[in-house]
Amino acid sequence: MKNYLIISPEDNVAVALEDLKPGDSITFPDGSFSLKELVPVKHKFALNDFNINDRIIMYGVPVGKVLKPIAKGELITTENIKHEAATYAFQNKEYQTPKVDISDLKERSFLGYHRSDGQVGTANYWIFIPMVFCQNRNLKVLREAFEAELGYKKENPYKLQLKKLVSGESAEVFVEDVEKASEKVFENIDGIKFLTHEGGCGGTRADAEALVNLLAGYIKNPNVAGATVMSLGCQHAQISMIQEALTKDINLEKPVLYFEQQQFSSEKEMLMSAVNKTYKELSEVNKITRKPAPLSKLTLGLECGGSDGFSGITANPLIGLVSDKINALGGKSILSEFPELCGVEQDLIDRSPNRDIADKFIHLMESYNKKAHEVGSGFDMNPSPGNIKDGLITDAIKSAGAATKGGRSAIADVLDYAEYATEQGLNLLCTPGNDVESTTGLAGSGANMILFSTGLGTPTGNPVCPVIKIASNSMLPAKMKDIIDFDAGKLVSEGISQEELSNQLIELIIEIASGKKQTCADKLGQDDFIPWKRGVSL
Incomplete structure (x- = not known):
């Protein structure tokens, strides 16, 4: 097996597949040369002599410009080349995708969650989304409740390790010491996820629009069964914006629950409403099971x-x-x-x-x-x-x-x-x-x-x-x-x-x-x- 690789026939540098030493011979069908210096594995070395402003070619395209002369067999470094890329323009070319062998895959399938819009999920999640960063605390409170009571909370082994250190015991933690999560309440729901972020207000309107479109994309994602959306009410990223974004691209028929804090008399009232309504929807989403999909x-x-x-x-x-x-x-x-x-x-x-x-x-x-x-x-x-x-x-x-x-x-x-x-x-x-x-x-x-x-x-x-x-x-x-x-x-x-x-x-x-x-x-x-x-x- 060769100890170097030339990726494309047009390339004028090669990649070391192992550490190469000074004096190691690099052999070609039409000749050979010796390396001038150590070339660490994964690094590149010159296949010919280079002058200042010559181009370095890899993958058949320009990838650098020479800053100082490089001899055949010398290491390519940040000191002797700098970034350079080829120019480009639309050329109206016809392109044909090369054929690949899929004969053994045509009848293969996976077990996924089929959505009414025609997409198929590889997982089945319910997500909580804040429209603005000041709802992050509410998501934290809800996360503690949902993960603990629905069987999704993972025990922290380092918490147990510290507990042992405080009590003077051996700090080593064994698998059997770690308390396992309780059985999941909803067998067909892979998890409840909480997507906290630092946006939604205080930035530009364009920032808010981009965030809303991203959050809408997560609700549309086939791995998501439904969502609970938490809002304050006065921020740039309005609930109406995400509702509009959800009407684009696909025919969405997932349950999406909205809670706007400024419409409630207290935080407690809003969170209790969110828990009640989300739990009801989780019971419905849990009825979705994996089925074969191409x-x-x-x-x-x-x-x-x-x-x-x-x-x-x-x-x-x-x-x-x-x-x-x-x-x-x-x-x-x-x-x-x-x-x-x-x-x-x-x-x-x-x-x-x-x-x-x-x-x-x-x-x-x-x-x-x-x-x-x-x-x-x-x-x-x-x-x-x-x-x-x-x-x-x-x-x-x-x-x-x-x-x-x-x-x-x-x-x-x-x-x-x-x-x-x-x-x-x-x-x-x-x-x-x-x-x-x-x-x-x-x-x-x-x-x-x-x-x-x-x-x-x-x-x-x-x-x-x-x-x-x-x-x-x-x-x-x-x-x-x-x-x-x-x-x-x-x-x-x-x-x-x-x-x-x-x-x-x-x-x-x-x-x-x-x-x-x-x-x-x-x-x-x-x-x-x-x-x-x-x-x-x-």
Whole structure:
């Protein structure tokens, strides 16, 4: 097995698949050369000599410009190259999605919750939503009551650990010591979720509108059976706005309860009313049971976070192949994180069905990047210190690998943040690269399952949407086994084919979508929810 990888025939740098030492021979069919210096695993080295202003090519596209001469066999670093991306424009090209093998998947199904609007949930949640941050305390009070009395409260082992320390006992906590949650009152309801946030008032009207559309998206999400909405009354984000937003995109027939505090004589009166009416609706929602559904009813959110130099080689292309297969079956996928599409715009434009869709993508990308520059940032500043340490040293390198999560399907639609996905196929969703703001947006746009690649490790989850964490390297699941669901690093470490791993990943998706297995994030209770305000957040 080779100790390096050239991703595309046009590339003029290669990726180290293991730590390479000075003097190690790099052999090609037409010759060889020796490395000039240490090249850590996941990092890149030059395949030819470079002069100042030469372009670095990876994935067949420009990803950097040379700042000082680089000799063949030298390490590519932030000191000798900087970010550069290719220009782009609509070219009116016809695009044909490459065929993928779905012969074994056409008759497959998962056990899901069928909604009257035609969507199918992979889970069955009731959600509590505040229209404004000053209802967060009321949600906290209600959460304590509902979780404890309905059997959803998880015992905190660290509370028991402290109790033992205070009493002078051994601080070690065993599984049998931890008090188990009581039996669930509602067998067919997977949980009651409380989506607190810091918005709804005090910002711009545009902020309030974006928040309302996002919250409406969560109510529309097929994994949600119904909602209790809490409002103060005088804030920007009015109940009437969310009621209007719920009339768009789908024919919603879910129970939604509204409580406005300024219409009640006391907080206690409002909360007691909320408890009574919500409990009644929960009894009805509990009658919904899992039934078989085709894989075409899956909507996959495509996300990455804590990326490393293998993310764009193993986990992301694997997610892309799974996305292509679900789309070929008639399902949907949603590719997020616009700062991490910088440098691959032309490819995505060329896959767009018409000028209107392409122009919307261009407009969203350029206006977002412009706002970033106005506050002294830009897409070129997207890579984190962890990314850079692991070989993703320019945004274009990071983007070229991140975009592979979208596979090779044609673009069906382009969505602004909090727009709901209705078109079959691959959708592009404008979100930040920030993990939680992005996954929050994916669920708000209708994803009923999120595939999340990581090379460095992240516990990110979502309140209503299962998040499957996919490792880009085989070291990560051994080191952080409580947060990783699937090892895509086996492409390199064990030589398992991408096709075989895609079949294994789809099997895991079916198990989780059917409620037969929990994601690591769900086991940890990782209910991350952060709405994106339309300021700059990369």
